[in-house]
Amino acid sequence: MADAKVIPFDDDRSRSGAGRRRGVLPGGGRVQPPASAVPAPVSALPGGQVPGGAAEAAGAPSRDEGEGPVSGWDRRIAGGLAFLRRRLTGDYDVDEFGYDKELTDQVLMSVLRPLADKYFRVEVKGVENIPSDGGALIVANHSGTLPLDGLMLQVAVHDNHPAERHLRLLAADLVFMLPVVNELARKAGHTLACAEDAERLLQAGEVVGVMPEGFKGIGKPFSERYKLQRFGRGGFVSTALRAGAPIVPCSIVGAEEIYPMIGNSKTLARVLGVPYFPVTPTFPWLGPLGMMPLPTKWTIQFGEPIPTDGYPPEAAEDPMLMFNLTDQVREQIQHTLYKLLVQRRSVFF
Numbered sequence: 001m002a003d004a005k006v007i008p009f010d011d012d013r014s015r016s017g018a019g020r021r022r023g024v025l026p027g028g029g030r031v032q033p034p035a036s037a038v039p040a041p042v043s044a045l046p047g048g049q050v051p052g053g054a055a056e057a058a059g060a061p062s063r064d065e066g067e068g069p070v071s072g073w074d075r076r077i078a079g080g081l082a083f084l085r086r087r088l089t090g091d092y093d094v095d096e097f098g099y100d101k102e103l104t105d106q107v108l109m110s111v112l113r114p115l116a117d118k119y120f121r122v123e124v125k126g127v128e129n130i131p132s133d134g135g136a137l138i139v140a141n142h143s144g145t146l147p148l149d150g151l152m153l154q155v156a157v158h159d160n161h162p163a164e165r166h167l168r169l170l171a172a173d174l175v176f177m178l179p180v181v182n183e184l185a186r187k188a189g190h191t192l193a194c195a196e197d198a199e200r201l202l203q204a205g206e207v208v209g210v211m212p213e214g215f216k217g218i219g220k221p222f223s224e225r226y227k228l229q230r231f232g233r234g235g236f237v238s239t240a241l242r243a244g245a246p247i248v249p250c251s252i253v254g255a256e257e258i259y260p261m262i263g264n265s266k267t268l269a270r271v272l273g274v275p276y277f278p279v280t281p282t283f284p285w286l287g288p289l290g291m292m293p294l295p296t297k298w299t300i301q302f303g304e305p306i307p308t309d310g311y312p313p314e315a316a317e318d319p320m321l322m323f324n325l326t327d328q329v330r331e332q333i334q335h336t337l338y339k340l341l342v343q344r345r346s347v348f349f
Contacts, residue, residue: 098186116155124160126302132163135202137240138209140250142217145259145278156300169209195239202243210236219276225256228334234322241316246305251336254298
């Protein structure tokens with residue numbers, strides 16, 4: 001595998017053609033048929049019966065002689081078969097970044113939800129600080145050796161926000177170099193962590209998630225847990241200023257302990273072309289079993305949003321303003337982390 005190269009969030013290179021799908025309109029829309037092409041509703045005959053075979057077309061539950069309405073299991077099976085048919089025939093929508101909303105809602109979220117609800121028992125606070133519509137940039141701490149915190153954050157936003165908003169995560173280029181992971185990340189709405197893509201998503205009214213610590217945060221030793229690393233040069237602040245989107249600080253407690261990293265084999269990391277090769281109390285000593293994360297108790301708290309729409313357009317080029325806002329976001333996340341750590345009773349309960 002080639003050496004992984006982290007693309008800075010500030011990188012402003014053009015990737016306008018990436019991730020497009022033929023036959024899909026920008027934004028994943030479909031061409032709606034004209035009104036004249038939509039069949040008229042079937043009217044009931046005098047006596048309350050619908051002409052032969054039209055009951056199903058009118059939306060009524062099908063019945064056999066002497067049997068009741070179609071059961072819930074029958075509807076689930078029919079829905080599953082219809083979903084499978086659409087996947088096999090390519091009759092589904094993706095947007096210009098490759099995001100597949102149907103697959104994310106029906107498959108990916110269904111797989112991740114038990115991990116969030118039953119295994120990590122994620123408690124979500126302050127979700128009302130995420131706006132119900134329009135763009136917003138969620139900035140969170142990053143930890144855990146493997147990036148499970150980003151996936152749990154995605155589930156937390158969707159399942160707890162009243163508007164069921166979808167989080168579009170910005171990821172390092174290593175994610176898009178891995179087979180299978182690349183495709184799943186695109187389908188789940190993730191995109192490369194560059195300023196141009198982030199700005200386009202924010203201007204389109206999406207909720208975008210970024211973890212500015214990057215590999216420095218996720219690969220730090222266990223002895224430095226819950227100590228935020230550098231947030232870079234403030235590229236995420238510049239992007240939020242250009243889009244006029246609020247910045248929502250987010251603090252995640254619980255992810256640091258799922259894989260306590262007590263060592264780093266730099267030689268193996270260099271051979272494999274990855275930023276680090278973790279050594280934990282269970283991995284690699286227990287083999288694949290050592291990759292099982294510890295069932296820690298998680299808390300995800302969203303802080304009060306920091307508005308950016310009151311600044312003039314040229315503010316995005318002011319390095320002092322970017323430094324001040326970056327420091328404000330970082331300090332708010334760090335303060336909340338300490339507060340949550342004091343409040344929790346145990347790592348596992």
